[in-house]
Amino acid sequence: MIPASGATSMGSRWMLPTLCSAAFLVFAQTFMVAPLIPRLSTLLGASTDAVGLAIPAYVIPQALSILFVGPFSDRMGRKIVILGSLSLFCALTLATATATDVTSFIRWRLATGVVAAGIVPISLTLIGDVIPYQDRGRAVGWLFGAIAGGTAAGAAAGALLEPLLGWQGLFLCVGALCLLVLLTAISASVIPHSARHNAPAPWSATLKGYRALLTQLRALRTYGYVLLNAILQSGVFTWLGVYLHARFGLDEAHIGLALLGYGIPGLIFGPLIGKLADRCGRARIIPLGVALTGLCTLSLIPSLPLVLVQVAIIFLSLGFDLTQPLLAGIATSLKGAAKGQAVALMAFSLFSGFGLGSLLFQAALKLGFASALSTFGVIALIAAIVAWSLFRSEVPVPGLSPVPSPQPPHDADAQ
Numbered sequence: 001m002i003p004a005s006g007a008t009s010m011g012s013r014w015m016l017p018t019l020c021s022a023a024f025l026v027f028a029q030t031f032m033v034a035p036l037i038p039r040l041s042t043l044l045g046a047s048t049d050a051v052g053l054a055i056p057a058y059v060i061p062q063a064l065s066i067l068f069v070g071p072f073s074d075r076m077g078r079k080i081v082i083l084g085s086l087s088l089f090c091a092l093t094l095a096t097a098t099a100t101d102v103t104s105f106i107r108w109r110l111a112t113g114v115v116a117a118g119i120v121p122i123s124l125t126l127i128g129d130v131i132p133y134q135d136r137g138r139a140v141g142w143l144f145g146a147i148a149g150g151t152a153a154g155a156a157a158g159a160l161l162e163p164l165l166g167w168q169g170l171f172l173c174v175g176a177l178c179l180l181v182l183l184t185a186i187s188a189s190v191i192p193h194s195a196r197h198n199a200p201a202p203w204s205a206t207l208k209g210y211r212a213l214l215t216q217l218r219a220l221r222t223y224g225y226v227l228l229n230a231i232l233q234s235g236v237f238t239w240l241g242v243y244l245h246a247r248f249g250l251d252e253a254h255i256g257l258a259l260l261g262y263g264i265p266g267l268i269f270g271p272l273i274g275k276l277a278d279r280c281g282r283a284r285i286i287p288l289g290v291a292l293t294g295l296c297t298l299s300l301i302p303s304l305p306l307v308l309v310q311v312a313i314i315f316l317s318l319g320f321d322l323t324q325p326l327l328a329g330i331a332t333s334l335k336g337a338a339k340g341q342a343v344a345l346m347a348f349s350l351f352s353g354f355g356l357g358s359l360l361f362q363a364a365l366k367l368g369f370a371s372a373l374s375t376f377g378v379i380a381l382i383a384a385i386v387a388w389s390l391f392r393s394e395v396p397v398p399g400l401s402p403v404p405s406p407q408p409p410h411d412a413d414a415q
Contacts, residue, residue: 014190015130016139019123020146021181022086026119027147028154029093029112029174030058030354035159035241035255036167043167046102048242052362055238056355057106058113063351065117070125070344071206073118078126078340079191085118086182094175097168120147121347128332128339130192134278134396137329141274144325148266148317151237152259159241159256212336213345221390222330223349225286225383229323230353232293232380235361236300236316236373237262243369248306258310265318273321274329281395282326287387289322294380301373324350330394 033040033054040051073081092112099105120143127139158170165173185191213219237259244250244258277285296316300309331346332339364372 015192016127016142018181018185018190019082019126020142022082022178022185023120023123023143024146024150024153025174025178025181026089026116027150028157029171030055030116030154031151031237032154032158032170032174033109034238035155035252035259036162037241038245039162039252040102040105040167044099044102044105049362050102052238052358054102054106054109055234055358058109058116058355059234059351059358060113060355061110062113062117063348063355065114066121066344066347066351067210069118070121070340070347071209071338072340073122073125074338074340078122078129081118081122082126082191083182083185085115085122086178086185088115089119090175090178090182093171093178097171097175117347117351121343122340124328124332124347125340125343126191128343133329133333136332137274137276137278137326138271139274140325140329140332141270141272141277141321144321144328145263145266145268145270147324148270148320149263152261152263152317155237155241155262156256156260159252159254159259162252206341209336209338209341210345213334213342216334216336218330219334219336219342219345222327222334223345225290225387225390226324226327226331226346227349227353227356228379228383229290229293229320229327230350231357231360232290232297232376232383233316233320233324234354234357235364235376236297236357238358239361239365239372240313243300244309246369247303248309258306259313261310261314262317264314266321269318270321270325274325277326277329279396282330283391283394284388286323286326286391286394287384289319289326290380290387291319291384292316292322293319294377294384297373297380298377301370301377 033051037048037051040046040054041048044051069081069085089112092108092115096105096108096112099108124140124143127136127143131139158167161170161173214223240259241255244255248254250258273285292315296312296319299312304312328343328346331342334342336342361372361376364375
């Protein structure tokens with residue numbers, strides 16, 4: 001492990017901006033399809049349900065892959081995994097532009113999702129390697145702010161630029177930008193080497209590590225809420241483009257503008273929320289974020305003016321920023337297995353939730369938007385009440401020194 005001071009002396013102040021840039025582009029590519037579902041159904045000659053599968057077809061393979069990529073990064077080091085995955089991600093994103101029908105489009109998305117598993121989750125693991133736990137919230141806040149910003153920018157760019165560039169041009173642009181980040185990371189050596197095991201444990205030990213994590217109450221509640229919160233957020237966000245088109249008759253450009261606000265809180269307040277969590281703990285912030293998700297979801301049911309719907313979308317994003325980065329910070333401090341495994345299970349829960357959320361909301365839409373939104377909103381409010389009790393021990397340890405140490409300290413119930 002490289003301590004934070006070592007990372008600074010190596011000139012790694014550019015590590016976090018590079019990782020955040022990669023995360024931004026990965027999630028921009030993930031969700032720029034969402035507002036284009038009606039448009040792509042026409043261009044690819046398929047139903048909206050078939051095109052809607054492009055998102056779960058991307059994130060679910062990503063979730064499965066991370067279970068292997070995380071332990072692999074423990075063995076080989078984070079740098080080689082991040083740079084190798086980013087290289088393949090660039091190539092497959094560019095290749096997606098060659099799709100001629102919905103089947104080939106989804107196949108390219110599936111392959112891209114598999115290799116994307118080594119970028120954002122391993123970046124989070126690297127942050128856990130080089131930054132001590134009591135200072136980690138701000139860095140994780142930046143990373144998840146980039147994720148939220150990429151989600152919104154991808155959705156907005158997809159809707160606004162598709163008429164100018166075509167959907168193929170969107171993928172070519174993202175691929176080119178990813179290549180620029182990759183070349184910068186390689187040429188400037190901004191990603192530090194992290195520790196790797198000289199004598200890697202057998203894969204049977206990896207399975208034991210996962211089993212050890214899943215026997216801990218702290219790990220179970222963390223992963224459970226990562227999964228649930230991802231389902232709630234992704235389910236609503238993925239189908240907001242269809243919602244805005246159906247309720248207000250918006251075209252792709254106006255849908256993109258309406259969705260742009262989703263990433264604003266994360267970009268502005270992500271690091272501040274993380275810093276607040278470092279100082280005050282996560283016990284009350286996480287339930288607040290889940291509750292906010294539920295309230296914003298329910299607020300989309302009445303016939304509100306478009307401007308109020310846009311406000312609800314912004315605060316829906318804030319619900320994500322108050323939960324997922326804080327849960328991810330907890331995951332980087334769990335004991336019982338190598339850090340790559342702990343973060344891998346978190347990422348598995350996150351990306352599985354993204355895929356399941358899209359599918360479950362799509363299924364609920366059979367009864368209409370009001371039923372789907374009310375179901376997701378009520379579940380979120382119940383989960384927030386339960387979280388108030390479950391996370392009550394996630395508070396800073398009194399008297400804990402902020403001096404970096406080789407072994408990151410944990411919240412109260414991890415002692």
